Amino acid sequence: MEFRLIDRIRERTAQGREDVRLGIGDDAAVVAPPVGQEIAIAVDTMVEGVHFPVGTAAADIGWKSLAVNLSDLAAMGASPAWALLALTLPPQPAESLKQFIDGYAEGFAQLAQPHRLALIGGDTTRGALTISVAVHGFVPPGKALTRAGARAGDVVLVTGTLGDAAGGLQLLQRGARVDEGDGRAAYLIERLHRPTPRLAAGLALRERASACIDVSDGLLADLGHICEESGLGAEVDAELLPRSPMLMASFDELAVRDFALAGGDDYELCFTVPSAMVVDVQTDLARLGCGATRIGRMVEGAGVRVRDAQGQWLETTRHGWDHFA
Amino acid sequence: MEFRLIDRIRERTAQGREDVRLGIGDDAAVVAPPVGQEIAIAVDTMVEGVHFPVGTAAADIGWKSLAVNLSDLAAMGASPAWALLALTLPPQPAESLKQFIDGYAEGFAQLAQPHRLALIGGDTTRGALTISVAVHGFVPPGKALTRAGARAGDVVLVTGTLGDAAGGLQLLQRGARVDEGDGRAAYLIERLHRPTPRLAAGLALRERASACIDVSDGLLADLGHICEESGLGAEVDAELLPRSPMLMASFDELAVRDFALAGGDDYELCFTVPSAMVVDVQTDLARLGCGATRIGRMVEGAGVRVRDAQGQWLETTRHGWDHFA
Numbered sequence: 309m310e311f312r313l314i315d316r317i318r319e320r321t322a323q324g325r326e327d328v329r330l331g332i333g334d335d336a337a338v339v340a341p342p343v344g345q346e347i348a349i350a351v352d353t354m355v356e357g358v359h360f361p362v363g364t365a366a367a368d369i370g371w372k373s374l375a376v377n378l379s380d381l382a383a384m385g386a387s388p389a390w391a392l393l394a395l396t397l398p399p400q401p402a403e404s405l406k407q408f409i410d411g412y413a414e415g416f417a418q419l420a421q422p423h424r425l426a427l428i429g430g431d432t433t434r435g436a437l438t439i440s441v442a443v444h445g446f447v448p449p450g451k452a453l454t455r456a457g458a459r460a461g462d463v464v465l466v467t468g469t470l471g472d473a474a475g476g477l478q479l480l481q482r483g484a485r486v487d488e489g490d491g492r493a494a495y496l497i498e499r500l501h502r503p504t505p506r507l508a509a510g511l512a513l514r515e516r517a518s519a520c521i522d523v524s525d526g527l528l529a530d531l532g533h534i535c536e537e538s539g540l541g542a543e544v545d546a547e548l549l550p551r552s553p554m555l556m557a558s559f560d561e562l563a564v565r566d567f568a569l570a571g572g573d574d575y576e577l578c579f580t581v582p583s584a585m586v587v588d589v590q591t592d593l594a595r596l597g598c599g600a601t602r603i604g605r606m607v608e609g610a611g612v613r614v615r616d617a618q619g620q621w622l623e624t625t626r627h628g629w630d631h632f633a
Numbered sequence: 634m635e636f637r638l639i640d641r642i643r644e645r646t647a648q649g650r651e652d653v654r655l656g657i658g659d660d661a662a663v664v665a666p667p668v669g670q671e672i673a674i675a676v677d678t679m680v681e682g683v684h685f686p687v688g689t690a691a692a693d694i695g696w697k698s699l700a701v702n703l704s705d706l707a708a709m710g711a712s713p714a715w716a717l718l719a720l721t722l723p724p725q726p727a728e729s730l731k732q733f734i735d736g737y738a739e740g741f742a743q744l745a746q747p748h749r750l751a752l753i754g755g756d757t758t759r760g761a762l763t764i765s766v767a768v769h770g771f772v773p774p775g776k777a778l779t780r781a782g783a784r785a786g787d788v789v790l791v792t793g794t795l796g797d798a799a800g801g802l803q804l805l806q807r808g809a810r811v812d813e814g815d816g817r818a819a820y821l822i823e824r825l826h827r828p829t830p831r832l833a834a835g836l837a838l839r840e841r842a843s844a845c846i847d848v849s850d851g852l853l854a855d856l857g858h859i860c861e862e863s864g865l866g867a868e869v870d871a872e873l874l875p876r877s878p879m880l881m882a883s884f885d886e887l888a889v890r891d892f893a894l895a896g897g898d899d900y901e902l903c904f905t906v907p908s909a910m911v912v913d914v915q916t917d918l919a920r921l922g923c924g925a926t927r928i929g930r931m932v933e934g935a936g937v938r939v940r941d942a943q944g945q946w947l948e949t950t951r952h953g954w955d956h957f958a
Contacts, residue, residue, distance in 0.1 A: 329671055329777070330777060333862075335675060335704075335709055335845075336674055336706060336709045337673065338709070338777045339671065340671050340672075341672055346663050347666055349663075349664065350660060351717040351754050351755065351756050351767065353719040353765070355721060355759065356760075358758060359758070380660040384659070384660055384661045386661065390674070392767050394719065394765040396678060396680060431677050433678045433763075434683055435681075435683060436761035440765040442754075442767050452663045454659050455659055455660070520660075
């Protein structure tokens with residue numbers, strides 16, 4: 309079984325990369341690493357019912373399982389090259405297995421092809437639906453972006469808009485129809501299922517961003533990682549958070565703020581730059597299509613604090629974010 | 634959760650490799666590939682109840698999940714460097730989670746350390762117990778062993794002994810006690826849970842073996858892959874198959890033959906060499922401790938045929954191997 313399933317995916321993701329000396333089909337793949345580059349390597353696993361809702365289309369799973377990994381490369385400022393796929397699938401009739409695989413391969417390939425990413429290895433096993441993808445990308449020596457380099461005074465920015473994926477998930481959980489709300493639901497659900505890894509932005513941030521991370525667990529959690537690794541705190545202005553018109557038209561103001569602060573799965577980049585560089589970076593990222601919005605500043609201290617439009621600090625509660633009592 | 638679990642494993646598998654520029658804890662690891670080497674990359678997934686029995690000790694799972702991958706590198710003639718780990722664990726109390734992780738890390742590290750393998754990336758998720766490991770190893774350009782280079786007339790050899798793991802599994806399924814049979818059961822079950830990847834043998838076979846594969850699915854299936862990829866057939870003499878005294882003392886002759894021909898999980902190397910080179914190769918592999926036994930020959934044609942001691946061809950039946958009618 310193993311080879312035929314992986315072969316169906318390979319056929320759709322063939323890239324003819326010269327650095328792949330031996331692809332899928334032997335005990336291991338063999339690649340020739342480029343001279344004078346380092347290799348960034350990331351792995352992420354998605355489990356049905358945990359990382360995507362039961363019933364998600366196979367093509368969406370294929371896209372997203374690769375996207376979350378490419379997003380890790382984007383956050384490092386690396387350009388993608390090779391991927392491995394470990395696919396665990398529940399026992400099922402051959403026809404439905406084939407359908408899943410074809411759909412999965414289609415979604416995976418739609419994202420892989422424009423980035424010239426080659427699938428070089430894979431393994432399929434039987435069990436609960438679990439997908440683990442590993443990706444390899446190139447970065448010049450010492451130039452990888454990390455979470456650790458932010459300095460006090462650096463400006464915090466994010467690409468794109470925040471909270472869309474959390475809004476899309478909420479709509480799905482409520483049983484919303486995709487064609488509801490003049491395309492707003494479709495937009496938000498697409499943002500959940502088909503996140504866009506900000507690879508070009510990541511490359512543009514090399515030698516400019518002092519720290520960078522992708523927003524997978526929510527802005528507060530992920531900016532929190534930059535704080536920890538950089539030994540600093542961060543102050544964020546809630547009113548500056550970039551929010552899509554589709555999100556704002558679909559939920560009330562507090563829900564939107566919660567999604568933007570704490571919702572996961574957006575796969576935007578959150579990064580810090582010295583203030584003198586902000587305008588240049590914003591100009592370049594606008595040209596790349598995703599834009600970059602300044603949302604706050606790194607400060608001495610620890611942890612992320614959020615200020616509302618009136619300048620009052622918010623704190624988390626069980627139900628979201630509130631003013632201090 | 635994610636970082637702390639992976640951290641517990643990292644602590645036990647720290648290697649201080651200079652080529653690891655950035656290890657676990659950022660969006661991706663960063664490594665510096667060696668100049669003038671190609672990289673062999675393999676991934677294998679193990680699912681509880683499919684690849685190891687429910688109730689297998691965590692340390693054995695840790696060892697085996699790495700061993701099956703290192704065995705793929707051995708079959709390519711590559712020397713190991715870096716590993717990624719994607720661990721999906723069922724929801725459970727913190728204490729039992731910690732125990733599993735510590736056991737897993739211990740078994741993983743016991744095998745990783747002597748090979749200077751560094752764990753550079755990982756991801757933990759909740760779900761059915763599923764472990765996916767990817768490994769990276771170095772091999773000089775063009776020197777990787779593949780399944781495709783065998784020539785008619787080449788001699789087929791295997792390292793170590795065959796069928797032990799299948800015997801061990803049979804004993805476990807029968808509810809055998811490990812201390813039964815003067816240590817025979819312990820030996821066979823150890824062969825199942827703690828296979829030895831034949832890495833030194835793989836290096837010794839570079840530029841000598843014309844084709845190589847590791848025996849994970851059983852000799853017939855795996856030698857079958859060499860046949861397919863090399864466009865040849867193979868003839869094997871059943872009486873030449875290397876069998877351990879512990880296996881022979883535990884099962885009747887026909888069961889032992891079936892285990893040796895069709896049992897999986899031994900992780901020995903099956904390889905082909907020109908006949909003029911056989912004695913040299915056997916001498917070197919004897920020095921490395923695993924030895925190598927000649928079991929047959931590559932021939933024009935397709936598929937693997939097996940001959941018994943009387944020179945009669947066997948064929949498969951539902952119950953194992955029989956004489957032609």
